[in-house]
Amino acid sequence: MASFDAVRALVFDVFGTVVDWREGIARDAAPFLARHGRGEIDPRGFADAWRKRYQPAMEECRTGRRGFTRLDVLHRENLELILRDHGMDPAAIGEAELEALNRAWHRLDPWPEAVAGLTRLKRRFIIAPLSNGNIALMLNMAKRAGIPWDAILGAEVAQAYKPQPEAYLRTAEVLGIRPAELCLVAAHNGDLRAARSCGLATAFVTRPTEHGPSQATDLRAEDPWDIVARDFQDLAEKLGC
């Protein structure tokens, strides 16, 4: 772990790595669907459908077909799309209720050991999100859940969505450090591959139920990442925090 001596800041993927988006969205979708007489829709399936539109929406911004647009806006557009997919009319639901459900992304709960692990890691490292979520989303989530970030970084600060190189490189730049002094912590091999190709250090943490009990992806480290840990407590242990 010699390469880690240079690392001064840990930045974290958030959706799936720090918080359990599937259960959090399902928890808030369930009463919404019941209220609108659609209690037969599986709220976890609803969460999966909403999340499935995440990458294509960002891809519009990555390709330049659309200017950088913060994730709260993309989430809201995607919500209206999936409501229509389920035969529901967003216009009949009303602005306030749509906005409240869209804010479910601000109310996701961390994985059980995440806050304790981050609190340990913060003693030695600068810790910040490097998420595609926007600043308000990350900040409201952290304030509610007690996530002790030192700063809120990520796509909105970099004005680029992962896995675009600019998302990683501009994050190092605003921190005033070299890419090798920055480590990405993520539960996704693809995110880590993009970070490594920019010169960042890499730490993989397993989150085997992010997509539910029958998850088939990212169950193990697919490349020799600098660190591989079970969870954030194990990561803190391995980094001597």
Place this chain on the structure above:
Amino acid sequence: MASFDAVRALVFDVFGTVVDWREGIARDAAPFLARHGRGEIDPRGFADAWRKRYQPAMEECRTGRRGFTRLDVLHRENLELILRDHGMDPAAIGEAELEALNRAWHRLDPWPEAVAGLTRLKRRFIIAPLSNGNIALMLNMAKRAGIPWDAILGAEVAQAYKPQPEAYLRTAEVLGIRPAELCLVAAHNGDLRAARSCGLATAFVTRPTEHGPSQATDLRAEDPWDIVARDFQDLAEKLGC
């Protein structure tokens, strides 16, 4: 204080309001000057000279004559200018030492009650810097001094230097709130005037020795700000935190 019921986030001017830049810069300049045989230069005067070039440098960016340039870069250029003003040759001093002195801005100490006051205010409000200092500067300062920010906002996130309206308005926008839900806390009447003209709530805190014992400016609230407080503990008291 009815207007304060809507406020959800407090953003703070930092240089002078949260930290004592004059004593902090003087503390690091003194051994530097002595090392270079210039121990006769008053380090507080050196700090004042460095700070005096702050507004003109940002003005180049505000007017658009120069693209937005982060404060670490402006501080470094200004350091070389004032060294020359004092008959010292930056090239003879060397990169590492210049960079180390420039980082004195990352090592400023908070006013004595500031961290305790912010810790109280954080219970009820989102708290973040709205400083012209860049992200790395604010983050390194906070990490060293234990300032418990929820996020690092300000000029670099807004890509505009106070008192440009964009600095205040884009900060509300990234927080996902209306200007009236945001309050600027500052020891400077001019900063508060600009914030109020953008629709922000305003809180004045007195820092009567920011410029030393014979300070002549900003000794009192010059307009009827929404709150006027002696310091951050008094502010927390007045806001019921």
